[in-house]
Amino acid sequence: MKVKSNSDIDNEQIEQLEYAQKRIRQKKFLYSHFVFFIFGCAISSSLDYIFNVGSDITLLDYSWSFWIVFCWFFILIFHVFKVYVTDRFINSRWIKNQKNKLINIQQKEIESIKEKMQLESKIKAEVEFYNKKSQLVTIIVAASENNIIGNKNKLIWHLSNDLRRFKELTKGHHVIMGRKTFESMPRALPNRTNVIITRKKDYIAENAIVTNSLEGALSIASEDPQPFIIGGGEIYKIAMDISDRIELTRVHHHFEGDTSFPNIDKSKWAETKKITNKKDDNHNYDFTFITYNKIK
Numbered sequence: 001m002k003v004k005s006n007s008d009i010d011n012e013q014i015e016q017l018e019y020a021q022k023r024i025r026q027k028k029f030l031y032s033h034f035v036f037f038i039f040g041c042a043i044s045s046s047l048d049y050i051f052n053v054g055s056d057i058t059l060l061d062y063s064w065s066f067w068i069v070f071c072w073f074f075i076l077i078f079h080v081f082k083v084y085v086t087d088r089f090i091n092s093r094w095i096k097n098q099k100n101k102l103i104n105i106q107q108k109e110i111e112s113i114k115e116k117m118q119l120e121s122k123i124k125a126e127v128e129f130y131n132k133k134s135q136l137v138t139i140i141v142a143a144s145e146n147n148i149i150g151n152k153n154k155l156i157w158h159l160s161n162d163l164r165r166f167k168e169l170t171k172g173h174h175v176i177m178g179r180k181t182f183e184s185m186p187r188a189l190p191n192r193t194n195v196i197i198t199r200k201k202d203y204i205a206e207n208a209i210v211t212n213s214l215e216g217a218l219s220i221a222s223e224d225p226q227p228f229i230i231g232g233g234e235i236y237k238i239a240m241d242i243s244d245r246i247e248l249t250r251v252h253h254h255f256e257g258d259t260s261f262p263n264i265d266k267s268k269w270a271e272t273k274k275i276t277n278k279k280d281d282n283h284n285y286d287f288t289f290i291t292y293n294k295i296k
């Protein structure tokens with residue numbers, strides 16, 4: 001609710017006072033009119049009927065004084081109507097209120113149209129941004145409700161549909177990972193360019209490119225329109241700031257583990273897609289695929 005300022009209250013009070021004064025003036029004037037009418041009736045009737053002034057002036061068999069009283073009476077009635085109906089209900093104040101009401105309705109509509117347009121242009125700008133962007137650095141991760149992603153350098157759950165999705169999304173792309181994640185796998189992932197990050201200068205990995213920093217990994221993948229950062233915990237942590245998208249599989253269960261995924265700050269990441277999956281014979285837990293895009 002809008003809180004009225006002091007100047008609003010002052011103006012409103014002044015307006016009310018002026019209106020009350022105007023009404024008093026109108027009523028005083030009506031009262032004077034009524035007194036004049038009584039005097040006018042008395043004087044014209046006396047002149048006509050007592051002193052016989054102009055007694056030969058008639059219209060439709062009625063004397064001149066009758067017509068004066070008759071016409072004046074209607075003028076008085078009109079005056080009463082004006083003061084108690086027209087000026088009271090359909091006055092300039094009423095017109096102003098109606099006008100303000102209309103203006104308020106229109107302003108509200110304009111505001112809501114503006115908001116809609118702003119939202120649409122923001123969405124359009126975001127879509128354009130992602131369409132134009134030559135590279136979309138994407139984090140792909142599966143995390144439990146309490147953000148656990150692994151324990152003792154192993155994955156904790158097996159969800160075949162999640163693995164299938166991982167394969168579909170990352171196929172043909174660079175997959176960037178920490179040395180420990182690489183070592184947790186039996187071999188380099190086929191049909192992808194494996195990039196391993198380690199501080200070790202002489203590290204050798206079969207069927208994989210080794211680099212010493214995340215920046216180095218991204219420059220190796222510079223020609224890839226969508227390189228994927230596939231873990232683990234240490235690499236996710238340093239990749240959150242430079243990534244554009246997160247493909248999260250949220251596993252709806254609490255687990256104990258030693259490696260976790262950072263909290264997703266909802267003021268920086270917008271959820272754009274969600275697909276829920278129920279547990280079944282092949283999946284021990286409910287899980288949801290959620291896509292987040294970084295808010296630019």
Ligand SMILES: NC(=O)c1ccc[n+]([C@@H]2O[C@H](COP(=O)([O-])OP(=O)(O)OC[C@H]3O[C@@H](n4cnc5c(N)ncnc54)[C@H](OP(=O)(O)O)[C@@H]3O)[C@@H](O)[C@H]2O)c1
Nearest residue numbers: 142149150153154155178180181198199231232233234235
């Ligand atoms: N649920 C999922 O989606 C998912 C995905 C991937 C992994 N995981 C799990 O995550 C766990 C592994 O994660 P983690 O955090 O222990 O290890 P990690 O992130 O896979 O690898 C850590 C290693 O990366 C290197 N590294 C880290 N920061 C670096 C930097 N700034 N510059 C250069 N090298 C850097 C270091 O290698 P050096 O020690 O050789 O220097 C470090 O020991 C496992 O349990 C795995 O199963 C889960």
